[in-house]
Amino acid sequence: MLGQLPLAQAQEAKKGGTFVVGLTQAPRHLNGAVQSGFATAEPSTQLFASPLRFDDKWAPQPYLAETWKLDEDGKSLTLNLRKNAVFHDGKPVTSADVAFSIMAIKANHPFTTMMGPVEKVDTPDAYTAIVRMSVPHPAIVLAMSPALCPILPKHIYGDGQDLKTHPRNSTDVVGSGPFKFVEFKPGQRVVLERFDKYFMPNKPYLDKVIFSIQPDMASQILSFERGDMQMIQVSAPTDIARVSKDPNAVVTAKGFEGIGSINWLAFNTTKKPLNDVKVRKAIATAIDKNFITKALMGGYAQVANGPIAASSPLASADVTLYPFDLKKAATMLDEAGYKVNDGGERFKLTIDYLPGVDDQQKNVAEYIRTTLKKVGITVEVRASADFPSWAKRMATHDFDMSMDQVYNWGDPIIGVHRTYLSTNIKPIVWTNTQSYNNPKVDELLNSAGQILDPVKRKAYYATFEKIVTDDAPIVFINTVPARTVTSKKVGNVPMTIWGPMSPYDEVFLK
Template sequence: MKLVPCLLGAAAIAVGALYTPPVWADGGTLVIVSSQVPRHLNGAVQSGIATAVPSTQIFASPLRYDENWEPQPYLAESWEVAEDGLSVTLNLVKGATFHDGEPITSEDVAFSIMTTKENHPFKSMFAPVEGVDTPDAQTAVIRLSQPHPALLLSLSPALAPVLPKHIYGDGQDVASHPRNSTDVVGSGPFMLQEFTAGEAIVLKKNPNFFIDGRPKLDEILIRIVKDPSALLISMQNGDADMYPFMAGSQEIRRLQEADHLTITDQGYAAVGPINWLAFNTKSEKLSDVRVRQAISYAIDREFITKALHRGVSTVQRGPIIESSPFFEADIETYDVDLDKAQALMAEAGFADGMDLTIDYIPGPKEQQQSVAEYMKSQLGKIGINVTVRAAPDFPTWAGRVGGHDFEMTMDVVFNWGDPVIGVHRTYLCDNIRQGVIWSNTQSYCNDQVDQLLNDAAIELDQDKRKAMYSEFQQIIAQDVPIYFINATPYHTAYDKRLQNAPTGIWGAMHPMDRVEWSE
């Protein structure tokens, strides 16, 4: 059993710090390291890895999913989908309470689903939800305006945390609520003990968790380590126990040499992470599709995946992850052609070139900064002078991109299991939302695309959905609001003594109530 004390304050969480283990009653501490910096911990109003990993420990959700994509009971002990597909009834577990001791009722579930619908950047996720009826304290009936093939998956921990209405229903703006970061109260297996922004999150065992005998661990400590080398050293030295969402080839190969670690690519099946170059289509320079097409013809994704990523990444050619049954391979892929790129620039009136900026997410250098710097070199060949614009941290980058204050940016965006959840949000006209990251930050709008996505969102026939998504992908390939590069090669490194490591479809964005140390 791994024994690590609760560490508070910046000095105590320094990389490489030596721990003096106390005497624990049972489960010990799991130390997770990450370069992701969460702005807050409320997954109902914020998407992304940084928030989802701690949020899914703090907040429980109606359902959870196993490694075979099958829904399992969580706060809902059972559920029933109506024959017409227009309602889903959730039967809640009895006796479940929030961390402050207040009972969880159907009113909390109704409040949470409607709050998520109103505030979450994934607008399509709960778009068909008209309301949630609460005939009694243990029953919540989700009413839909149309069938919703992705609804049950949308009730997963990373997407549908159940919030305490008695806290968040106080009239304050939920998106900026002070309890998103301080004194956060959920009903998940772990309770927030400390959140030091940009440094650490300390979670302690929920002694009144509604699943008997869980969680197994006493504590989870999430350390934010911005220096990639220091992060790897902490894993190699045993100062940290788990590193999820690891994407660099050097990181993966270096930690594979550590005898005490297991390295796996399992745990990302529902994530569908795509690394891409996004264009601000409202930019005067990039509003012309010929410029975006020219840039696409200038980039060599094969060079990126084979040389820059050392063969760890796989090519991604469209908006739906290539491992999905909905991916359409018969689309324009923009294989590198500098002559065609220069001709398109001339047609668009930029024969003399132009100046552009490119942003990137700080942290995963190989997938982001290195590719951005390659873009600078490659686009110079067609007369585009690129300035690579760094951000000191993730919130700064997110503020720029969410605020549409960019021309081009590298980005990593997830499919989230079903296109309705993770794909639609990037392309729907009504999801162009100022200040919201991972919405339609490209300001792309095409009525035909809207119609196809809206039809696919309610179609229960798999073959018909596939045909709709095929046409959608062909249009996106022509309009090029985004140039798709590669599937992000996420891996998890963890101590071999860990049992039940999070390798299901949501990986570390899943409650870790079963994770424990071997004796």
């Protein structure tokens, strides 16, 4: 990134070479304007430039916009675009493209709160775009990030076709990012090559970037060890331990601060006995988070205690905690009126888990089954055949408890509000599927979402975190121990708050 320039010069950035990046998930297409997630974002941020980018200190940096200004009332963001940016087909990037893209993201992206307050984008001239909002929107600057706001060419995507299924999301993709499209073989690879007319002088350094899709992590690690890949991401403790022993590997936890991924146990608060806060608190007290992070996760994960990831500048440490105490948990269940019957059982529950990340999900679900047995709760662990079947259970609220992994996405407005607002109780996965309803929380979040002063805003979120941890619709367990693993040959590893979802224009091979 811009902040890495002295480093790049110190390391004498070399031009050329092919950078092979491993992906475990297969992107459906390459257009990040209508799709969230790592699989789409990593190639999308190479193809499409965004108005701004962010450094590793959460500070915005120029990108397509050379300068920008959020008005004092927080209701308009002016972007002054650079005049030398062109799309891969040679057409200039103008304010019309920015206006088209932001309204397209508002209409199509799954993060509805991200551009929710945006009413229109004015274009007084070809290089000025003014984002107009109905209310102050402190998340708007962060929403200009590469993974969240790719600028699409209006002359291609403004043809009236549905953006979610537009053919140019997957074939002959045209953006203004550092690399241009060569090939997309779904489920196999994405091949990109250096864009010679990229607007950042003398960048990118690499000739080619290849995203190699290998769903099996063990195969991916073997490919990395053989030297066939130069960058992969791991989060399973066994995988972290293995790559950490590789003398040719550099392993870093930096670069995931923006994502803010939390592993948690969610309750369906409409179902008996989980509609009783005393029962939820008793279950929280029966879970040993230190055992989970140390024994089950090899010490690579940190305990999570609240809805805002600790890596966020808006996180508060003043939350309601539930120190592990089986005796106390049993007493709490007695006091809630759920006595043990002759068979030693109080009641039965099911626990689901997100498939595909067993170390974070299945293993923790099995541990919870074991520990709750000790306080008289019989738990059945339910496996889902695949992600769609798990997602359907969540969307239809057909669960008692479920393990889940949810991202903060940089700003609470984008990734946190969706889980706790009563207006977001919807038949869609990763909404408020807990059916949690607290008018005070709604009020706090709606207010915090319009406060520009970060200190004042943080105070609102601190109150919100205190209430939510006391209501316990969710037991926060751990931060997901994501790691970027690169070959020692890689210079300027992407370590901004967006990590591997940053543009690779500074990356080089030594």
